[in-house]
Structure formats: structure tokens, C-alpha cells
Amino acid sequence: MTSEFAKKMQLKIDYNNMMADYIGREEGFTFEQLNQNKTLVNKAFKTVKENRGLGMMGWTELPYNQKEIVADIISTAKDIKKKFDNFVVLGIGGSALGPIAVFQALCHLRHNELPKSKRKAPKLYVEDNVDPERMNALLDVLDLNKTMFNVVTKSGATSETMAQYLIIMDILKKRFGDKAKDHMIATTSANKGNLIKIAKEEGLKTFYIPDGVGGRFSELCPVGLLPAAVVGVDIKALLKGAAYMDKLCKNKDITKNPALMTALLEVLSMKRGRNISVMMPYADSLKYIADWYCQLWGESLGKAVDNDGNYVYAGQTPVKALGVTDQHSQVQLYREGPFDKVITIIGVENFRSEVQISNGCEAIPDVNFLCGHTMNELINTEREATEYALTTAKRANFTIMLPEVNAFTIGQLLYMFEMETAYAGAMLNIDTFNQPGVEGGKNATYALFGRKGYENTKKEMDSAPKKNPEYMI
Numbered sequence: 501m502t503s504e505f506a507k508k509m510q511l512k513i514d515y516n517n518m519m520a521d522y523i524g525r526e527e528g529f530t531f532e533q534l535n536q537n538k539t540l541v542n543k544a545f546k547t548v549k550e551n552r553g554l555g556m557m558g559w560t561e562l563p564y565n566q567k568e569i570v571a572d573i574i575s576t577a578k579d580i581k582k583k584f585d586n587f588v589v590l591g592i593g594g595s596a597l598g599p600i601a602v603f604q605a606l607c608h609l610r611h612n613e614l615p616k617s618k619r620k621a622p623k624l625y626v627e628d629n630v631d632p633e634r635m636n637a638l639l640d641v642l643d644l645n646k647t648m649f650n651v652v653t654k655s656g657a658t659s660e661t662m663a664q665y666l667i668i669m670d671i672l673k674k675r676f677g678d679k680a681k682d683h684m685i686a687t688t689s690a691n692k693g694n695l696i697k698i699a700k701e702e703g704l705k706t707f708y709i710p711d712g713v714g715g716r717f718s719e720l721c722p723v724g725l726l727p728a729a730v731v732g733v734d735i736k737a738l739l740k741g742a743a744y745m746d747k748l749c750k751n752k753d754i755t756k757n758p759a760l761m762t763a764l765l766e767v768l769s770m771k772r773g774r775n776i777s778v779m780m781p782y783a784d785s786l787k788y789i790a791d792w793y794c795q796l797w798g799e800s801l802g803k804a805v806d807n808d809g810n811y812v813y814a815g816q817t818p819v820k821a822l823g824v825t826d827q828h829s830q831v832q833l834y835r836e837g838p839f840d841k842v843i844t845i846i847g848v849e850n851f852r853s854e855v856q857i858s859n860g861c862e863a864i865p866d867v868n869f870l871c872g873h874t875m876n877e878l879i880n881t882e883r884e885a886t887e888y889a890l891t892t893a894k895r896a897n898f899t900i901m902l903p904e905v906n907a908f909t910i911g912q913l914l915y916m917f918e919m920e921t922a923y924a925g926a927m928l929n930i931d932t933f934n935q936p937g938v939e940g941g942k943n944a945t946y947a948l949f950g951r952k953g954y955e956n957t958k959k960e961m962d963s964a965p966k967k968n969p970e971y972m973i
């Protein structure tokens with residue numbers, strides 16, 4: 501990969517429409533206002549810099565420290581491609597949303613429906629729920645002889661994932677006996693949780709999630725790299741994109757650091773009551789990047805207490821939208837509803853396909869005006885039109901442009917959002933990397949299911965006020 505290619509593929513961040521010149525002083529910011537927050541910015545910059553690679557910021561090293569792991573993943577993926585037609589990820593949250601996002605972004609949009617000769621890689625299924633109908637529907641379409649499963653859980657304890665594992669392993673053992681282990685790979689912590697013990701007992705091939713990499717920051721470790729490699733994604737290019745963005749995000753000058761600038765704009769917006777962050781890609785390939793972002797932003801910044809123990813109830817509710825689809829559903833609200841949102845638009849300069857709009861309807865000018873154009877022009881014109889419509893209504897919005905969707909630009913995009921989240925968390929003075937709220941839900945499930953060690957939680961739950969039938973219709 502040449503440096504010329506890397507430069508050509510660099511993401512562009514256009515935050516004009518966050519500025520007072522375009523949306524007015526009440527909604528937008530002046531450059532002086534951004535400068536007035538230098539202390540906040542410098543402090544966040546320092547915190548992130550000093551914590552790189554430490555504690556739960558191990559993910560900053562992933563673009564650099566996985567040479568041997570990547571080689572193992574590529575050779576394992578090659579083997580899987582030879583032997584199997586289906587690759588099924590069993591996981592939830594950070595163990596599922598990244599693999600889904602990268603698959604959608606970098607594979608054929610109908611990958612699973614393509615004939616095998618064109619697909620050239622196994623079908624990918626990511627099972628991130630415990631809906632019994634979905635589980636049976638999956639089993640109805642899989643030929644188990646041709647299926648490899650990948651159970652993914654950092655904690656090795658998540659009920660949903662472990663329930664899926666138990667169901668599938670039982671079926672595999674009944675079908676394949678001792679050979680069941682040849683259909684299951686585990687991705688988990690090397691030294692914590694139950695899955696690692698089970699994997700060792702069963703003799704499963706295992707990949708490790710580094711200690712300092714939390715679920716929602718794990719796409720660029722084996723959690724995401726193995727499924728991506730299996731479906732043919734160039735995972736080295738993905739990591740190179742992340743490394744390229746990392747360099748930009750190390751810049752102390754906020755006008756040259758995409759993550760630091762967007763974090764500041766979001767945090768200042770939150771302080772003005774813009775409590776919703778809409779992520780709106782204008783490309784179907786990026787549709788699930790918005791889902792992945794929603795977990796990252798919501799779970800990282802939604803915190804009751806700050807690092808000094810004050811109740812701050814921080815966070816911004818992330819909302820996913822899709823351009824142009826949601827122009828006919830949500831944009832009415834975004835343009836005319838409450839002033840409580842920041843809208844991030846993701847655009848693509850060059851799509852991987854071009855579709856010409858056919859000639860026709862010559863006698864009807866109101867339809868014929870479309871002829872001679874391409875769908876590519878239409879989607880990008882509509883994106884610009886939405887930016888304009890939002891801006892004239894004084895709605896805070898900014899655009900991230902991808903020169904094209906490829907492994908290098910997706911690596912940049914994922915890493916930029918991770919860095920933006922880290923900077924925003926530091927500006928909010930919260931613990932970006934814990935998730936007591938999620939764990940509260942997990943613990944309540946353990947208690948209700950009678951798991952040992954959760955008796956007190958069960959007692960607390962039993963003594964909670966009972967539902968009043970008068971409030972039910």
C-alpha cells in the first residue's frame with residue numbers, strides 16, 4: 501500500500517454545518533468558542549495519550565501488535581474456506597455488532613445469496629439474540645457437515661452466548677461425537693471466565709481477546725478479524741487503515757485531529773442539550789456501521805457518575821438512520837422537531853457499482869428529468885440536499901466522507917469512532933470503558949435463573965414492588 505494511496509483514501513471531515521457561520525450563533529459554534537475550550541481539549545488529549553495501551557485502552561495497540569495473530573487468523577480462515585460453506589458467529593453486543601458491520605461494509609451486499617462459485621467464501625451468520633424462533637430457523641438452513649461455529653465472549657459468561665453454545669455443542673456432539681470440536685472455535689479471554697476452561701476441556705481452537713480490549717472496542721482483534729478473514733476481507737488493510745487514522749488522532753492540533761475535533765463538537769453540543777446523536781450513512785454498505793457506533797457511543801458515554809463520584813447522568817442517545825431511506829421517515833423530525841440532535845452524515849464519493857437511470861417517460865418531464873443520470877449521482881445529490889435542508893433549518897450536522905468503501909477506509913472509520921469516543925469520555929470525565937448498566941442486566945438474569953452466587957440479587961428482586969394489575973389494560 502503506497503502512501504499516495506493512503507492519502508487518497510483519507511477520510512474527510514466537514515464540520516462547516518456545526519459552525520455559527522452556517523447555523524447561527526444559538527445552534528452553532530464560533531472558532532473562538534472552540535478555542536475557549538482549549539483546557540478541556542488539552543486535558544482530554546493528555547488523558548488519552550497517557551493511557552494508550554494501558555488498562556482498558558489496550559485497543560490502541562491492535563493496529564500494531566497482532567502480526568502473529570493475523571497470520572494465524574489468515575491460515576485458519578483459509579482452512580475454514582476449504583472445508584465449510586457456513587461460518588456462524590455466536591455472540592452479542594461487542595462480540596457481534598463489529599462482525600456484522602464489517603461484513604456488510606466489505607462483502608457483496610447479497611453475499612449469502614450468491615451462488616458458491618461467485619461467493620468464493622462461506623456464508624456468514626451472526627447470531628446475536630436468544631429468540632427461539634431465530635435459532636430454529638438458523639438450524640433449518642444449515643448443513644452442519646459444512647458449518648463452522650465461532651463462539652465469542654470476552655467474559656466467557658454471558659447468558660445469551662453461553663446458552664447458544666450449549667445448544668449448538670450438544671447438537672454437534674450428537675451428530676459428530678469426538679469430531680464436534682472440529683466445528684467450533686472459541687474467541688475469549690485467555691485467563692478469565694468459563695469459556696476458556698470449556699475450550700481447553702473440549703480441545704477447541706481458541707483465539708484470545710486481549711485483557712485491555714473491551715467488547716465494543718474489540719472489532720480489530722480476533723473477535724472481528726476472524727469472521728472478516730473468513731468472508732474474504734483484507735484484514736491487514738483494515739488494520740493499516742486503523743493505524744493511519746491513529747496517526748491523525750495523535751495530532752495535538754485539534755484542526756488536524758478528526759476524533760478530537762468531532763468529540764469536542766459533540767461534547768459542547770451535549771452541554772447545550774443536544775442529547776441525541778444521529779448516525780446517518782448514505783450507503784447500504786455502511787448501514788450496520790451505524791448500529792456498531794450506537795453501541796460504542798451509548799454504552800461508553802452513558803454513565804451515571806463521573807470519575808470524581810458526582811452524579812452526572814452523562815451521555816447522548818445514539819440513533820441509527822439510513823440515507824436516503826430515512827429521508828422519507830425521519831428527516832421531517834430532524835429538520836422540524838426539537839433542537840436536541842447532532843446529525844452525523846457518512847457519505848461515499850465513489851461507489852463500487854454504477855447504475856444508470858434508464859431513458860423513458862419522454863412525455864412526462866417530471867419523471868424524465870431523472871434520465872441520463874446515475875443512481876450514484878442521485879444518492880449523493882440527495883445527501884447534499886439533506887445537508888442543505890438541515891443547515892437552513894439551523895440543525896447541527898457534519899459529514900464524514902469516505903473516498904470509497906474498502907478495508908483501508910473502514911479501518912479508518914472504525915478507529916476514528918473509537919478515538920472520538922475515548923476523547924469524548926475524557927472530556928466528560930467519565931469511565932468510558934466500563935458498563936455497570938449492562939452488567940446490572942446480566943446479573944439480574946443470572947439471579948432469576950438461579951445462578952449460584954446471585955442469591956442476594958434474587959432476594960432484592962423478590963422484594964421489589966409487585967406489579968399493580970390496576971395499571972394494566
Ligand code: PA5
Binds near residue numbers: 653655656657717
Ligand atoms: O461492550 C461490552 O463490553 C458489552 O456490550 C459486551 O460486548 C457484551 O455484553 C457481550 O459481552 P461478552 O463479550 O463478555 O459476552
